[in-house]
Amino acid sequence: MDLFTFVKYFEKMISIQRYLSPEKWETLVQSLPYKLPTAILGHSVKGKPINGHRLGTGSKKVLLWSQMHGNESTTTRALLDLLYHLDTAPGAALLKGLTLMIIPQLNPDGAAAYTRLNANGVDLNRDAIALKEPESRILNRVFENFTPDFCFNLHGQRTIFSAGKWGKPATLSFLSPAADEKRTITPERAKAMQLIAGINKELQPAIPDQIGRYDDTFNPNCVGDRFTSLGVPTLLFEAGHFGLDYDRNFTKEMVLKALIFALNAIHTDGYLNHTVEEYHLIPDNEKDYVDLIIQQVDVKTEDGVYKNQELAVQYREEKTDNGIYFNPVCHSFGAKLELLSHRMANAKEILETPLIDFSLNKSIEIS
Ligand SMILES: [Zn+2]
Structure with missing residues (x-):
C-alpha cells in the first residue's frame, strides 16, 4: 500500500449515523x-x-x-x-x-x-x-x-x-x-x-x-x-x-x-x-484502548528516528459536511505498548517506507 492508499484508508472512517442533528431527529420522529x-x-x-x-x-x-x-x-x-x-x-x-x-x-x-x-x-x-x-x-x-x-x-x-x-x-x-x-x-x-x-x-x-x-x-x-x-x-x-x-x-x-x-x-x-x-x-x-496500533513502524520525532516501534493512534471525532470524520491522531509510541487496540496494522505491509512523523495529539503524517 502506498502513501495515498494509506491516507484513503483513514478517510473512509466517516460515520453518517453518528451525527444526529435536531432537524434529522425531527424527521425520524415524524416518520x-x-x-x-x-x-x-x-x-x-x-x-x-x-x-x-x-x-x-x-x-x-x-x-x-x-x-x-x-x-x-x-x-x-x-x-x-x-x-x-x-x-x-x-x-x-x-x-x-x-x-x-x-x-x-x-x-x-x-x-x-x-x-x-x-x-x-x-x-x-x-x-x-x-x-x-x-x-x-x-x-x-x-x-x-x-x-x-x-x-x-x-x-x-x-x-x-x-x-x-x-x-x-x-x-x-x-x-x-x-x-x-x-x-x-x-x-x-x-x-x-x-x-x-x-x-x-x-x-x-x-x-x-x-x-x-x-x-x-x-x-x-x-x-x-x-x-x-x-x-x-x-x-x-x-x-x-x-x-x-x-x-x-x-x-x-x-x-x-x-x-x-x-x-x-x-x-x-x-x-x-x-x-x-x-x-x-x-x-x-x-481506560485501556486506543483505536489503532501500527506495528513495525519507524517513528520520526524532533529528537530523531526510533526504529521498529509500535505507534498508538486515537481517532478524534470531527464534524464534516458528510458526517463524523474519525481523524487519526498520534497518541503514543514505544517498543512495546501497554495498550489494547480495536485494530492492528503493520506498517511494513501498508507503507513502502514505514516512517511516520510523531506529534502528540496531531494528525498522523507520513514522511
Ligand atoms: Zn456523556
Missing part, C-alpha cells in the same frame, strides 16, 4: 407510525426547542433523557427504536404499567454542533446544583414536577474503555451514582444497583464480558448524583464501542435491549430478584 405526544419544555441557549414526550398511564414513572452531551447520539437513536417498540403489543403492556417522560435531546445546540458542551461551553452534567444553564433548569423542573420513581441518564462513551483491566471493549457501561461522599448504599441506590445487575445478566449472552461499571466517586454537580441524593434511583447508561462498529449500530441495539429489559423489570418489580452484590461483580471501566 413514526403514530403521533408522538410532544410538549415543548423550554428552549436551549440558542433558542432551539427542547421536547418532552409523555407516554403511558401506569403508576410507576420513569424519566429518561439523552444527549445531555450533544455528541453522544447512540442512546438517542436507541430511544427512537424504543418509541417504535412502544407501538407493539408488548410495548402497549408496558405503557399500562408505566408512565414515561422522554427527553431525547436535552442539549440540541450541542447535538447540532456535535459538541459535548452546550452553546455556552458548559458541561450540563456538572451543572446539577448551580443550574446556570437553561437546559439544566428544564431537566430540573421536569424532575420536580414529574416526580419520577426511576431516572435513566443516557450517555455515550469513547472507544478507550475496557470492561475490567485488559478486558474486552466496554460496549455498555453503567453506574448507580453515589448519594453522598461516603458512597452509602441508600435504599434508592440499591434499587438502581439491582436494576443494573438485572440488565447485566440479561445482556451478557449478547455481549459477554463487555459490560463495565463506572467509579462511584461522589460529585454532587453531576445530575445522577444529585437526583440519587434527592432520593430517586438513577441509572447512568453509557453506550460504548464494539468491534469496528464506528457507526455504533450494534451498540444501539444493545442499548435498546437494555432499555426494554429495564422498563419491564420496573413494571414487574423483577429487578428485586437481583442483588447489590451482583452489581459489584460487574468489572470496573478502565
Whole structure:
C-alpha cells in the first residue's frame, strides 16, 4: 500500500449515523407510525426547542433523557427504536404499567454542533446544583414536577474503555451514582444497583464480558448524583464501542435491549430478584484502548528516528459536511505498548517506507 492508499484508508472512517442533528431527529420522529405526544419544555441557549414526550398511564414513572452531551447520539437513536417498540403489543403492556417522560435531546445546540458542551461551553452534567444553564433548569423542573420513581441518564462513551483491566471493549457501561461522599448504599441506590445487575445478566449472552461499571466517586454537580441524593434511583447508561462498529449500530441495539429489559423489570418489580452484590461483580471501566496500533513502524520525532516501534493512534471525532470524520491522531509510541487496540496494522505491509512523523495529539503524517 502506498502513501495515498494509506491516507484513503483513514478517510473512509466517516460515520453518517453518528451525527444526529435536531432537524434529522425531527424527521425520524415524524416518520413514526403514530403521533408522538410532544410538549415543548423550554428552549436551549440558542433558542432551539427542547421536547418532552409523555407516554403511558401506569403508576410507576420513569424519566429518561439523552444527549445531555450533544455528541453522544447512540442512546438517542436507541430511544427512537424504543418509541417504535412502544407501538407493539408488548410495548402497549408496558405503557399500562408505566408512565414515561422522554427527553431525547436535552442539549440540541450541542447535538447540532456535535459538541459535548452546550452553546455556552458548559458541561450540563456538572451543572446539577448551580443550574446556570437553561437546559439544566428544564431537566430540573421536569424532575420536580414529574416526580419520577426511576431516572435513566443516557450517555455515550469513547472507544478507550475496557470492561475490567485488559478486558474486552466496554460496549455498555453503567453506574448507580453515589448519594453522598461516603458512597452509602441508600435504599434508592440499591434499587438502581439491582436494576443494573438485572440488565447485566440479561445482556451478557449478547455481549459477554463487555459490560463495565463506572467509579462511584461522589460529585454532587453531576445530575445522577444529585437526583440519587434527592432520593430517586438513577441509572447512568453509557453506550460504548464494539468491534469496528464506528457507526455504533450494534451498540444501539444493545442499548435498546437494555432499555426494554429495564422498563419491564420496573413494571414487574423483577429487578428485586437481583442483588447489590451482583452489581459489584460487574468489572470496573478502565481506560485501556486506543483505536489503532501500527506495528513495525519507524517513528520520526524532533529528537530523531526510533526504529521498529509500535505507534498508538486515537481517532478524534470531527464534524464534516458528510458526517463524523474519525481523524487519526498520534497518541503514543514505544517498543512495546501497554495498550489494547480495536485494530492492528503493520506498517511494513501498508507503507513502502514505514516512517511516520510523531506529534502528540496531531494528525498522523507520513514522511
Ligand atoms: Zn456523556
